[in-house]
Amino acid sequence: MLIVFVGCAIFLFLVDQIYAIIHMIEKIAVNAKVNIVYVETILKIIGIAYIAEFAAQITKDAGQGAIAAKIEMGGKILILAMAIPILTVLIETIIRMIPS
Helix, strand or coil: HHHHHHHHHHHHHHHHHHHHHHHHHHHEEEEHCCCCCHHHHHHHHHHHHHHHHHHHHHHCCCHHHHHHHHHHHHHHHHHHHHHHHHHHHHHHHHHHCCCC
């Protein structure tokens, strides 16, 4: 229980810095004329990665390595599912650049 509390306390302490980073990335994307949907998707993917890693570490600390491995796999599958639209646009862009 102490591990979960300390982890959450650290996260809450860093919320302001996380918000500032996200805001800065969004401003850079707007200035670069990048579709904000893609930036939001990438930020969600990063969030999933951090949450899955945090949950897996807590589970490992509780002595449940097998469950931790399943959490990590679930996080990776969610990340892959969310990345498909970005990968599709990337592949379409590369195909358009190749002379026919």
